[in-house]
Amino acid sequence: MHKAKSPDNKLVFQDINVSINKTVILQNVSGVVHSKEVLAVMGPSGSGKTTLLNTIAGRTGAKSGDIELNGHRLNKRLRRKMAYVLQEDLFYTNLTLWETLYFTAMLNLPDKIPRFEKLHRIDEIIEALDLEKCRKTMIGGMFEHGLSGGEKKRLSIGCELLTNPHVMLLDEPTSGLDSSTAYSLMVQMTDYAQKANKAIIVTIHQPSSQIYHLFSNLLLLTDGQVAYNGSPHDALEFFKNIDLVCDEHYNPADFMCKYLILKSNTYVNQIKHSGQLNQKHRSVNSNTQSSQHKHSKTVCCNFLNFYLISKIHSDSNMSHSYTNFKTCFYSWKPNMLFQKFLVRDILKVKESKSRFLSKYAVTMNLILSLACGLMWFQVDRTYSTIRDRMGFVFFVVVFWAFTPITDAILCFPKERTIMMKERAAGSYRLLAYYLAKSCSELPLMTIMPVAFVTISYWMAGFKGVPEFFATAAIVLVSSLVAQGMGFVIGASFRNFQTAMTTSTTLMLCSLIFGGYYSQKFPSWLSWLKYFSFLHYPFAAITILEMSDTENIM
Numbered sequence: 001m002h003k004a005k006s007p008d009n010k011l012v013f014q015d016i017n018v019s020i021n022k023t024v025i026l027q028n029v030s031g032v033v034h035s036k037e038v039l040a041v042m043g044p045s046g047s048g049k050t051t052l053l054n055t056i057a058g059r060t061g062a063k064s065g066d067i068e069l070n071g072h073r074l075n076k077r078l079r080r081k082m083a084y085v086l087q088e089d090l091f092y093t094n095l096t097l098w099e100t101l102y103f104t105a106m107l108n109l110p111d112k113i114p115r116f117e118k119l120h121r122i123d124e125i126i127e128a129l130d131l132e133k134c135r136k137t138m139i140g141g142m143f144e145h146g147l148s149g150g151e152k153k154r155l156s157i158g159c160e161l162l163t164n165p166h167v168m169l170l171d172e173p174t175s176g177l178d179s180s181t182a183y184s185l186m187v188q189m190t191d192y193a194q195k196a197n198k199a200i201i202v203t204i205h206q207p208s209s210q211i212y213h214l215f216s217n218l219l220l221l222t223d224g225q226v227a228y229n230g231s232p233h234d235a236l237e238f239f240k241n242i243d244l245v246c247d248e249h250y251n252p253a254d255f256m257c258k259y260l261i262l263k264s265n266t267y268v269n270q271i272k273h274s275g276q277l278n279q280k281h282r283s284v285n286s287n288t289q290s291s292q293h294k295h296s297k298t299v300c301c302n303f304l305n306f307y308l309i310s311k312i313h314s315d316s317n318m319s320h321s322y323t324n325f326k327t328c329f330y331s332w333k334p335n336m337l338f339q340k341f342l343v344r345d346i347l348k349v350k351e352s353k354s355r356f357l358s359k360y361a362v363t364m365n366l367i368l369s370l371a372c373g374l375m376w377f378q379v380d381r382t383y384s385t386i387r388d389r390m391g392f393v394f395f396v397v398v399f400w401a402f403t404p405i406t407d408a409i410l411c412f413p414k415e416r417t418i419m420m421k422e423r424a425a426g427s428y429r430l431l432a433y434y435l436a437k438s439c440s441e442l443p444l445m446t447i448m449p450v451a452f453v454t455i456s457y458w459m460a461g462f463k464g465v466p467e468f469f470a471t472a473a474i475v476l477v478s479s480l481v482a483q484g485m486g487f488v489i490g491a492s493f494r495n496f497q498t499a500m501t502t503s504t505t506l507m508l509c510s511l512i513f514g515g516y517y518s519q520k521f522p523s524w525l526s527w528l529k530y531f532s533f534l535h536y537p538f539a540a541i542t543i544l545e546m547s548d549t550e551n552i553m
């Protein structure tokens with residue numbers, strides 16, 4: 001059992017100073033966490049807890065300070081030994097719990113681990129985190145009900161556990177959970193730290209007293225400064241020394257936060273001052289502390305009898321491949337990339353299906369194609385109906401430009417947050433993401449426009465079979481261009497309102513210059529039509545359809 005454990009790790013952060021836009025967020029924050037320990041970073045909202053985790057994870061730059069893992073300054077390679085569970089649980093809402101883990105495993109585990117082993121690992125995580133009963137449940141989002149808050153949080157943690165990190169950073173894992181779920185989650189994490197020999201840093205706003213006593217160490221922050229750094233059991237003694245006495249039955253966390261939250265309170269400066277002194281004392285002693293820090297309490301929880309210890313690590317070969325997690329990500333091997341595409345492909349098909357082939361999208365397209373077909377039903381192919389037929393062409397072209405562009409802008413903010421999270425964790429390159437996304441969406445993107453043209457074209461009784469295929473191809477290409485433009489706009493503007501206004505302006509300008517409303521532009525403006533992406537499909541289909549009618553263009 002002992003030899004199966006992860007190596008001992010020690011993460012030290014020393015005198016961290018962080019400023020964002022000239023505002024000081026963290027000031028001389030230091031701390032240390034060893035394997036088997038849970039360091040709780042506590043403090044009122046806005047005290048800098050998340051910023052500290054972001055800094056340790058390398059997502060926020062520090063003005064000064066050192067962060068070391070086992071005596072080595074943290075770099076990109078060492079950071080891959082850490083996992084960061086964000087406060088917000090970001091998932092593709094249409095995937096099931098199992099699919100989410102599968103997706104993460106395929107994306108984050110090295111290709112040399114065989115598929116059956118990855119699947120086995122997913123099953124073990126599901127079992128260890130007690131997620132068996134919701135294995136096939138959809139994650140769910142704002143509008144569709146799915147996993148509960150506690151299950152989502154455990155899934156977030158499970159996704160990170162897949163790569164067997166040595167250090168785990170958890171940002172407010174208990175926020176939004178009821179007290180018993182929060183307690184059981186923290187017991188699981190404490191148990192995991194002890195049994196799998198992991199170092200865990202967890203930020204927490206105001207824990208219950210039960211949770212408070214689970215922590216090995218406490219780092220109390222106020223206004224970005226350390227108020228206390230040491231054992232949670234000695235914290236009340238520390239407060240007592242500055243004449244703040246906690247009632248025996250009072251929750252220590254509530255007691256501390258009560259004083260820290262009142263910025264005008266005269267005690268705060270005193271706490272800060274004593275905190276800095278206490279922190280100096282601790283950082284001097286931290287180097288002499290044994291890495292096998294004696295944790296006086298035994299947490300009685302058999303629940304997370306962790307698979308990492310008993311199964312994976314007992315097999316030295318597997319352990320080797322397992323601990324080399326994430327190492328080959330930035331090697332630029334085509335077959336590896338192809339695999340990533342494949343995973344993305346399979347899963348994105350499911351996600352995109354709900355977007356492109358949802359029953360609402362199918363119904364809307366069916367109604368509009370039938371309406372279009374009925375409106376121009378078997379229209380005569382004579383000179384007098386030219387204007388009508390051009391109306392048909394105009395409608396089809398505009399519809400298949402507006403829909404994809406709006407759709408792309410609408411879906412992008414959600415995808416961007418998940419993609420940024422995965423990229424920050426070093427899961428893939430941007431190009432790989434984009435190519436995988438395009439490849440997986442392409443087949444679905446073709447279905448609707450082609451179906452629309454097939455129904456409306458034959459109902460309207462347009463020209464013939466070759467022209468039909470050409471028209472379908474033109475509409476398809478034009479809808480893909482529109483979708484691409486939607487992505488460019490969605491990626492360029494963080495503000496959704498700005499993105500929508502830009503796309504509307506672009507669409508209306510393309511309509512004006514496209515050549516439908518006016519055949520005779522002022523000569524000095526005629527070049528503008530070449531900038532209209534609607535001009536090309538409109539002109540091409542009109543030529544196809546009217547080429548047997550004289551003087552139409």
Ligand SMILES: Nc1ncnc2c1ncn2[C@@H]1O[C@H](COP(=O)(O)OP(=O)(O)O)[C@@H](O)[C@H]1O
Pocket residue numbers: 020021023025043044045046047048049050051052
């Ligand atoms: N990007 C940013 N720009 C300006 N201020 C920020 C930024 N990020 C965080 N802050 C500020 O830093 C302080 C600490 O934030 P945070 O670390 O999120 O606190 P906590 O997690 O303890 O609630 C807050 O006052 C917040 O307003």
Ligand SMILES: [Mg+2]
Pocket residue numbers: 049050051087172
């Ligand atoms: Mg926070």
